[in-house]
Amino acid sequence: MSSARSTPKAVSVHSNEAPRPLRADARRNRERLLAAADEVFTERGAEAAMEDIARRAGVGIGTLYRHFPTREALLVATVEEQLHALARKTQSLAASPSPGDAFAEFLGAFVEHASTYRGLATSLGVVFQSGTPGCTAASEAATRLLSLAQAAGEIRGDIDLDDVVCLVTGITLAAQQTPPEPGRVQRLVRAFIEGLRAPAPSKGARAAQDDARPGGSRAARASRAS
Amino acid sequence: MSSARSTPKAVSVHSNEAPRPLRADARRNRERLLAAADEVFTERGAEAAMEDIARRAGVGIGTLYRHFPTREALLVATVEEQLHALARKTQSLAASPSPGDAFAEFLGAFVEHASTYRGLATSLGVVFQSGTPGCTAASEAATRLLSLAQAAGEIRGDIDLDDVVCLVTGITLAAQQTPPEPGRVQRLVRAFIEGLRAPAPSKGARAAQDDARPGGSRAARASRAS
DNA sequence: ACCTGAACACCGTTCAAGT
DNA sequence: ACCTGAACACCGTTCAAGT
Numbered sequence: 001m002s003s004a005r006s007t008p009k010a011v012s013v014h015s016n017e018a019p020r021p022l023r024a025d026a027r028r029n030r031e032r033l034l035a036a037a038d039e040v041f042t043e044r045g046a047e048a049a050m051e052d053i054a055r056r057a058g059v060g061i062g063t064l065y066r067h068f069p070t071r072e073a074l075l076v077a078t079v080e081e082q083l084h085a086l087a088r089k090t091q092s093l094a095a096s097p098s099p100g101d102a103f104a105e106f107l108g109a110f111v112e113h114a115s116t117y118r119g120l121a122t123s124l125g126v127v128f129q130s131g132t133p134g135c136t137a138a139s140e141a142a143t144r145l146l147s148l149a150q151a152a153g154e155i156r157g158d159i160d161l162d163d164v165v166c167l168v169t170g171i172t173l174a175a176q177q178t179p180p181e182p183g184r185v186q187r188l189v190r191a192f193i194e195g196l197r198a199p200a201p202s203k204g205a206r207a208a209q210d211d212a213r214p215g216g217s218r219a220a221r222a223s224r225a226s
Numbered sequence: 227m228s229s230a231r232s233t234p235k236a237v238s239v240h241s242n243e244a245p246r247p248l249r250a251d252a253r254r255n256r257e258r259l260l261a262a263a264d265e266v267f268t269e270r271g272a273e274a275a276m277e278d279i280a281r282r283a284g285v286g287i288g289t290l291y292r293h294f295p296t297r298e299a300l301l302v303a304t305v306e307e308q309l310h311a312l313a314r315k316t317q318s319l320a321a322s323p324s325p326g327d328a329f330a331e332f333l334g335a336f337v338e339h340a341s342t343y344r345g346l347a348t349s350l351g352v353v354f355q356s357g358t359p360g361c362t363a364a365s366e367a368a369t370r371l372l373s374l375a376q377a378a379g380e381i382r383g384d385i386d387l388d389d390v391v392c393l394v395t396g397i398t399l400a401a402q403q404t405p406p407e408p409g410r411v412q413r414l415v416r417a418f419i420e421g422l423r424a425p426a427p428s429k430g431a432r433a434a435q436d437d438a439r440p441g442g443s444r445a446a447r448a449s450r451a452s
Numbered sequence: 453a454c455c456t457g458a459a460c461a462c463c464g465t466t467c468a469a470g471t
Numbered sequence: 472a473c474c475t476g477a478a479c480a481c482c483g484t485t486c487a488a489g490t
Binding site: 288 | 457
Binding site: 049050051061062065069071 | 463
């Protein structure tokens with residue numbers, strides 16, 4: 001239950017339908033493309049050939065590009081509805097008495113979402129920040145749930161939504177890297193959740209000395225030949 | 227396993243050098259290709275154009291394919307030395323008095339390895355199972371370290387090496403998905419390590435591990451930690 | 453035995469022509 | 472206004488010809 005919040009957001013209030021009216025045939029083509037994309041992405045993964053999608057939709061390749069100028073755009077549009085569903089689920093989870101458990105369940109749902117198409121996770125970062133209504137809704141709901149869980153002291157505080165997106169991306173990508181061993185995703189999610197639980201139990205000053213070079217050491221490697 | 231030769235486990239004992247002698251020019255080309263690949267992969271990521279590598283090496287594209295019939299093969303060969311280094315580091319870590327901390331450090335090193343080229347992590351699963359000496363060495367050392375940490379009760383038992391490879395792949399891929407925020411990798415690694423710690427603590431039992439820590443407001447501390 | 457690079461195949465994207 | 476598909480560009484891979 002989301003009560004009174006009058007946040008001055010001002011952005012991205014547009015419906016799921018066309019922002020401006022499309023001609024009848026164009027509208028039909030758009031929907032055929034979305035349906036075909038969903039099918040083909042499901043069958044062949046998110047890197048399926050664009051022409052396959054156009055063919056499946058029964059339109060020319062040019063029509064596809066007219067409606068969706070990039071593959072990302074098509075992906076985003078195809079995933080919109082699922083994002084809305086994820087947002088709804090997340091919102092309902094926010095009402096849970098145990099925000100920590102709710103967040104855990106959210107993580108699982110998010111991973112499931114990211115797994116709808118093989119290879120979707122690769123673009124998840126981009127897709128999730130594309131600013132469509134579905135993205136915004138899911139993003140806001142997730143942020144809220146995370147804050148609740150952190151405020152309740154059930155999830156560690158040094159984690160932000162971007163980290164979570166990274167986690168989900170990573171778990172999903174990683175699980176797809178290997179032959180589909182079904183238990184693995186759950187195991188990884190569970191392990192991750194345990195890791196996210198607050199407080200981080202300190203068994204000494206471990207992990208404090210993690211070497212922290214983001215870019216470095218190519219010069220050292222480059223000098224190997226001589 | 228058709229062991230036409232005598233030694234039963236003889237497979238992986240061969241030097242880093244050529245398995246069979248190469249003509250002088252071929253040998254030189256091979257090394258030029260490896261050096262060029264390292265440079266180009268570093269600059270442009272693991273999906274760099276093969277022709278760029280050939281050009282950088284000063285050889286024809288056909289020569290590249292003669293030596294390395296697939297991109298994976300070239301990647302694997304380029305990464306061999308680093309894998310040996312990782313294996314050595316892992317072996318030395320196995321002597322640590324705290325297998326759990328040692329494993330944590332190994333995870334960090336593994337992630338760093340997987341980050342040497344942008345996009346390497348995508349192929350990490352394949353690369354890591356390619357059966358080269360470096361892979362085998364690193365893989366065996368890692369398995370041993372993991373077993374030690376599990377036997378010591380410091381890492382949860384329901385995790386295998388494939389899971390770890392997945393974790394590393396995931397963390398690395400995920401961190402590359404987002405703009406390079408340097409703290410993120412360490413944060414994710416640390417969170418993951420906490421998750422891997424055994425036993426998976428129940429919410430009530432967790433405090434027991436936190437033995438002599440004074441100051442009970444853990445959530446408050448966690449929320450501002452960086 | 454090895455090298456070379458033109459040739460082939462494939463795929464994403466554009467755009468002039470059509471309705 | 473929208474659709475079409477031939478054309479273009481790019482890149483990975485092969486192979487006949489050269490040394």
